[in-house]
Amino acid sequence: MSVKPQSQPKPSKATEGKAAEVASSPVKTPKVNAAKKIDPVVPTVKSVKGEKHKKPKMVRDSFTMPEGDYAHIAALKERCLKAGVSAKKSELLRAALNCLARLSDKALSKAITDLEVIKTGRPAKN
Numbered sequence: 001m002s003v004k005p006q007s008q009p010k011p012s013k014a015t016e017g018k019a020a021e022v023a024s025s026p027v028k029t030p031k032v033n034a035a036k037k038i039d040p041v042v043p044t045v046k047s048v049k050g051e052k053h054k055k056p057k058m059v060r061d062s063f064t065m066p067e068g069d070y071a072h073i074a075a076l077k078e079r080c081l082k083a084g085v086s087a088k089k090s091e092l093l094r095a096a097l098n099c100l101a102r103l104s105d106k107a108l109s110k111a112i113t114d115l116e117v118i119k120t121g122r123p124a125k126n
Contacts, residue, residue: 066118 073089080087087095100108 064118064120064123066116 073092076092077087077089080092100111103111
């Protein structure tokens with residue numbers, strides 16, 4: 001059984017002129033701002049009316065670290081201020097996590113093994 005290809009209707013003379021005008025007019029392309037690139041994984045627009053964008057759940061935690069490491073945080077905060085950026089401790093820690101996540105397994109294990117081992121838990125009250 002053979003199938004005939006469908007023939008395309010011929011454009012009328014009225015639509016032919018408009019098609020020529022559209023084809024000859026310059027095409028406007030939207031300008032894209034490089035600073036406004038959006039991660040395709042994270043939805044930013046409500047997809048369904050009434051559906052709200054859920055914020056990630058925040059978790060509070062506490063930890064112990066040597067005074068030297070705590071001093072590093074203060075020094076990094078000062079560097080950020082000199083660069084014109086205000087950074088909180090939690091923002092510095094989150095930035096460090098992002099940097100560690102980009103390391104290879106070998107580099108990550110070296111960074112962890114280079115750390116001083118500390119006793120976990122709360123320090124004793126004096």
